[in-house]
Amino acid sequence: MQLTNRINRIQVSATAAVINAAEQLKAKGVDIADFGPGEPDFPTPEHIKKAAIKAIEENRTKYTPTGGIMPLREAITAWHKRELGSDYTAKECVVTVGGKHSIFNAISVLIQNGDEVILPAPYWVSFPDIIKYAGGTPVIVETRPEDGFGAKAADIEKAITPKTKMVIVNSPSNPSGGVVDGPEFEKILAICKKHNVWVMGDECYSHFVYEPHKPFSIASAKDSKASVIIIGSVSKTFAMTGWRIGYTLAPEELIQAMIKVQSQSTSNPTSIAQYAALEAMRGSMDTVPPMLAEYAKRRKRIVEGLRAIPGVTCEWPGGAFYAFPNVSAHLGESKNAAAKNCTELSKLLLEKAHVALVAGEAFGAPGFLRLSYATSIERIEEGLRRLEKFFSRAEAAA
Ligand SMILES: Cc1ncc(COP(=O)(O)O)c(C=O)c1O
Incomplete structure (x- = not known):
């Protein structure tokens, strides 16, 4: 079949591929310690679910304006101002089908x-x-484990050329949990302003940061608006991945262009999900700190457990819910190595140890593995036992 060059330039998401392989084994009855999925294991909070049910009962089931209902656009800007210190109007906000859709359209x-x-x-x-x-x-710029995988302004500036149009900063980061704190982020912004380059701040994990980090948006920086595109989502903060609601905050001209694309592709995000998101933005945030506290416990257990495995090093993730260990000591061409690379290693771990995780190559980080700890402490314990056994056998064979 003759497909376009455009579609041939991209691949199916590697994280989706792992999830599919793990699901196939689960369907055969295999018990998988699953560190694959990048989504909260908590249910959507009750008050949000109730708002969606109410929306259905009130027949709010028709087309809405393409860029989202005005009360939601207003509520998002008010929430963002209160939580993250920005100053946008509803015209500078578009509601999309998840944060990924926002990134794609922007x-x-x-x-x-x-x-x-x-x-x-x-x-x-x-x-x-x-x-x-x-x-x-x-244009890939490496971050360093010793900096907690936080992007550095000096490294970014070195990569800027006359062709540079945008710098993407995803803080906290999926997959590394790296956080770019306010002062460094402001240095990145200053460099981008100097070179007339956009900064896209992906804040999908904004509220899942661990001490001493605090939620931060580059949109809170003085005179940032003309250079900044904020990508946000209710997926992680409110455990709403399946509802598919995200948003962009940006200058109105850019928002209008994004609405134009949306008008010729998806049209509005699902009306019912918009009413659920409206409740998320307006309602109580009391469900967020308990989720963060639970992630913090799991983070401690998984990082300590991974560090206890010989030949594995692991930084403390500053945010999000991923551990990102370096297992390169177990890789190589020799017969003593567990595998040649992490792609091969992750397949072996799934088939032989029944542990699902994602190889670092998918994230531009060979030698690393991503383990999502959005799963119970019991499953983390079980997964760690399996990993320890797998790697100590590999050690013994060496
Ligand atoms: C860094 C990052 N950005 C954006 C997204 C998109 O999330 P959603 O489309 O569910 O809002 C994800 C989801 O995993 C993510 O990890």
């Missing part, structure tokens, strides 16, 4: 052939493909 209206987009690695799997689909070139 990049599709700003990036074209010949443009470069700076992307700190390890990066979330979808960024390079979305950039390539739009015709742009991802």
